[in-house]
Amino acid sequence: MMGRKRAALIAAGIGACTSVAQAESALRIAMTATDIPTTTGMPNNGFEGLRFLGYPVFEPLVQWDLTRSDRPATLKPGLAERWEQMPEDKRTWLFHLRDGVAFHDGTPFTADAVLWNLDRYFKADSPQYEVAAAGITKTRVPIIAGYRKVDERTVAVTTTVAASYFPYMMVYLLFTAPSSFEKGGRTWAGTAMLPAAGTGPFRITRVSPREAVDLARFDGYWDATRRAKVDRIRLMPIPEANARIAALRSGQVDWIEVPAADGIPSLKAAGFTVTTGSYPHVWPWFYNIGAKDSPFRDVRIRQALNYCVDRDAIVGFLNGTAEPAVGWLKADDPSFGAPQNHYGFDPERGRALLAEAGYGPRKPLAFPVMISTSGSGQMLPLPMNEFLQENLKQSCGVEVRFEVVEWQVLLNATRALPDAASLSGAMALNVSSPTSDAGVMARYFSSDRFPPGGFNFPNWKDETFDAALQRLSDSTDPAVIAAATRTAHERLVDDPPWLYVVHDRNPRAMSPRVKGFIPAQSWFLDLSLVSVQ
Incomplete structure (x- = not known):
């Protein structure tokens, strides 16, 4: 029922722009988010926010190359x-800045603009400090x-610490025109509704919370080879997978993220394009090792x-839209290494390890897990977690219950202390x-990166991990970096x-148009390459 109501609301919202879509090329995308990502230049809603309301509009000093599918970006x-x-x-x-770049409002991109944005993220006493964006960025x-500013074109x-991987972190620092903050009354709430100006191939034209964000091609974009091919984009939050499929089938949208797995065969049969591919993404449970009396200390x-x-059963349940994860990296990744543990489905070994730790039929391992209803990269969290819950019960007698929350609440929980009340005992x-x-890897696992x-x-x-991370951080030798990453x-894997x-x-599924x-x-994509015919 909720899915049908949601689709009806979307249809009503889109109706107002139907004539525009007929006159111009327009791409309508259904996201998994429950609301539009924030629009000040550092979007929330995880990497889905960055995918759709980050890089297309606001850019970093260092970019991902998203023009190929035959290798990692x-x-x-x-x-x-x-x-x-x-x-x-x-x-x-x-960092040597590019000449001739202007924000969407015509103001120049300069070293001063870079420092102004860095203060926005890292200087708590600056007038432009944005608390939410700073939390994401830090x-x-x-x-x-x-x-510091070296000269007009150098920062x-x-x-x-020395970090050979630092350029990979700089892809997450996006830049907004300082003039937008002024026009927004020197408040980020005001700036969000302007809309704010970036430097990307698209500019924001309309912001309607809970409904949609509209983008338009920016004809003054600095890279002539990446000028957008579509005139307009509408981004809509549709968190329920079947509602997204219904919107695609009815022609209300042209593109949906994460279709329901059981709907994929019928979408293909109806002529829709369904794409899948290798993706640097793992779907795990984070153990709460630090909580008092946590079983996962063992x-x-x-x-x-x-x-x-x-x-393998979960992959089958997902109609082949996933592959088994036996480590943080894929098993065929050159950096996977040669761990002692090889995690196939081996319930006998799992039960034996549980027994060694004091758990079994008379004292089953039982614990709560916090999950979301949808969200960036969350795939299909409700049915997948229900499958996993039953799997663990049947294979090893493990009893799991769920604390179900909205995606942003769950994302915030990753920065909570182990026994924080906000975790509800998870x-x-x-x-x-x-x-x-x-x-x-350093951000998620280094021992100096505990929350908050x-x-x-x-x-x-893990001391061996920290030492290996230190070696790869300090070195500029690719062979040393590769060996340390494997270690x-x-x-x-062995101390998971x-x-x-x-x-x-x-x-994702799309109209053949x-x-x-x-x-x-990559988690990201280049919308400037996309057209609608």
């Missing part, structure tokens, strides 16, 4: 035409120690659950993770801070 120059790590001080990086880029950024229990999960969180680079200042929710500490990942379930294959989409091996 690499980095390329963005608002900085080049960057370099200073040989005499590996904690300092110089967890994604936790090692910035300082920054120096200093990190707390590594045998953390390993046991990884043996109790029938990943001993695990179901939050999906990117696996794109060593910077993300970091994303190491489990409060996991670090082996520890993530998470229950690894599946790697997403990133399904949508052309030019490239399913990059």
